[in-house]
Amino acid sequence: METRELRYFVAVAEELHFGRAAQRLGMAQPPLSRAISLLERRLGATLLERTSRAVTLTEAGSVLLREARAALDAVEAAEQRTRRAALAATGRACVVLATKAGASGELLAKMLDAYAAEPGAVTVDLLLCGIGEQERMLRDGRADVALLHLPFDSTAGFDTEELRTENQVVILPAGHPLTTRAQVRLADVTGLPGLPLPRWPGPDGTYPEGPGPQARDHAQLYQLIALGRACWIAPESCRVQLREDLAAVPVLDAPPVTTVIAWPPHSRSRAVADLVRAATRL
Incomplete structure (x- = not known):
């Protein structure tokens, strides 16, 4: 299979509509339909069920969607990392660290300071993400390299080192009756009248069904909580960044959150190795 075919298939499988997929790919619909039909004939498998009303994935199609995403990610990763290796050869080496915006702030600052003190440290470019x-x-x-949080993020396929495990708190509007308690349980905050838990976008950018407000990032979420529209269960380290109009209460039976530093197992980057070593020494 060619990467072009995989991109075509992923677009159709995610849109479940040939017209929208063609528009997304910047091409006409007929050649897209022919390319998918040819792919099905070559694989000897029906990937999509088509009717006049809908397009749906078959079991084989679901497998190819999962595998195609992984394959395209690998191709993109090879290109990105090759470009960075070429820059390193010209003396412009850097390591790119992805971390969730607003999370692990104190740990991140200490880690970057520790790495900067290492002999041969290079520039660390931060990708602050949702x-x-x-x-x-x-x-x-x-x-x-990235900071991931268990049990929420998947570490499958990565090498990892655990950096910190912490308990969770519920973030509420300052002055809410529950803020007078020393601690609460999940049952106290799940389904709290007027303060539902937020809904975050999934990998495909869509939000799950539910009663809570949609949230894209921490700044938006904190505003919703301050306005009395939501509450949120989060690692206790978020306390240091709370605004004055918010309060945090420990949740006794919430699962602990473990922060790990993760990197691809095939990485041969000296900068990544030094950064991981600095982080694990903290």
Whole structure:
């Protein structure tokens, strides 16, 4: 299979509409339809069920969508990392670190300071991203290393080192009755009247169904909480960044959150190795 065919198929599989997929790819619909039909004949498998009303993925199509995304990520990663290696050869080496905006701020600052003190330290370019985006950036090569948070992010296929495990708190509007308690349980905050948990976008950018407000980033979420439209369960390290109109209460039975530093197992970057070593010494 060619990467062009995989990109065609992923566009159709994600849009579930040949017209929208063709528009997304910047091409006409007939050649796109022919390319998908040819791919199906070569594979000996029906990838998409087509009716006059809808396009749906078959089981084989679901498998190819998952594998095609991984293959395209690998191709993109190879290109990105090759370009950075070429820059390093000209004396402009850097390491790209992806981290969730607003998360692990104190740990990140200490880690960067520790690495900067290492002999031969290079520039660290930070990619501050939305919820869950740092994993994808590491897979597709936009980042060399990332801070991920278990159990929320997947570390499958990465090498990792654990940096910190912490408990969780619920973030509420200052003055809410629950803020007078020393601690609460999940049952106290799940389904709290008027303060639903937020909905974050998935890998495809769509939001899950539910009653909570849609949130794209921490700044937007904190504003929603301050206005009395949501609450949020988060690692306790977020306390240091809270605004005066917000309060945090420990949640006794919330699962702990472990921050890990992750990198591709095939990485041979000296800068990545030195950064990981500095982080694990903290």
